Amino acid sequence: MTATSAPDERPGVTMREESYGALRASAALWAGTSVLITDLRGQVLVQRVTYRPTCLLPGGAVDKGESPAQGAAREMEEELGVTATVTRGLAVDWVSPAGRAVSPAMKFPGELLHVFDGGVWDEEQITAIRPAPGEIAAVEFVEPADLPALMAPGDARRALSALRARIAGAGPAFLEDGLPIAPTVLDRVGVLRTARARHHFPFRPRPVPEGLAVRRSRAWAFAPDGRVLVLLDPDTGAARLPGGAPGPEDAGDSEATLVRGAREEAATEVTGAVYLGYLSDPGGPCARVRYAAVLARVGAPPVDPATGRTYVRVLATPEQAVELFDWGPAAADQLRAVHRARALLHIPRAARQPVTELTGPHAW
Structure with a gap:
């Protein structure tokens, strides 16, 4: 046969x-x-x-x-x-x-x-x-x-x-x-090849108490499809949300810190910031402030003046973004606050979809 x-x-x-x-x-x-x-x-x-x-x-x-x-x-x-x-x-x-x-x-x-x-x-x-x-x-x-x-x-x-x-x-x-x-x-970036920073800090959905210093101000910056901007360190693969540390030019305004920091480290313009709360870092002691905001545009990838790095910028759902961090049990509390603010910003909840890179200027 x-x-x-x-x-x-x-x-x-x-x-x-x-x-x-x-x-x-x-x-x-x-x-x-x-x-x-x-x-x-x-x-x-x-x-x-x-x-x-x-x-x-x-x-x-x-x-x-x-x-x-x-x-x-x-x-x-x-x-x-x-x-x-x-x-x-x-x-x-x-x-x-x-x-x-x-x-x-x-x-x-x-x-x-x-x-x-x-x-x-x-x-x-x-x-x-x-x-x-x-x-x-x-x-x-x-x-x-x-x-x-x-x-x-x-x-x-x-x-x-x-x-x-x-x-x-x-x-x-x-x-x-x-x-x-x-x-x-x-x-390509090697995400998770180096240890994620362990930030198991309680999330406080209220204003920063008087006298507690703000160390960082960062945002969940939403694109119209419900995904958020995440910055990846090209050397370590570590992830961060856009924002930065307070400077004298911010005059103690954490929203001004956020807007300036996002522009400097990622050429990112955010608008409509909604305050979420802060992470209480006992090591300072200090506060790490969180906002939700609308991602208006990104420019060409810049060199961050604070670190000398050019971050890789990606869009991911909030749930995908959380997987890139080690925030402990308080991550769920922060995520709930993020989705409440997303609804206030009239942005839809993103379906799970592939993480995508933003390689050049883009406006929404």
């Missing part, structure tokens, strides 16, 4: 089904699956296993006749004692024979490894974890920037690429040895 030509054969050539099957089997790869889970702070769940010195995401080999999604659900149940299904893919990684350090005796042919989104787990879900005895020594949530120190290099690259794909919202990333073949702006 013969089969018609396959796309990779010469036109008109036929091949016996047995031979064709053998040809395809000779090029077979391993299939693996893993799950990326974060907590409410955006930290990533990793497992310390008993059979290797580095940490892993939950996951493993796909069994015969099993889909990668089914394998991911099975591995979560076996390793974490959690029954769940996964429906959203974050990345597919082609792990080359040279991209994984294994014994030559394994004759590793390469692997297609799927990364699925396990979601954001709250305390109730985390306390329900029951690590597999004898296999999983410990389970912990770690800062994304710590993954390269805890995982094998390829595993860390894959986990960070998958996490950026989840935040970026552009769909599953296709990777080669952990690196995207079509990098997003978050990949």
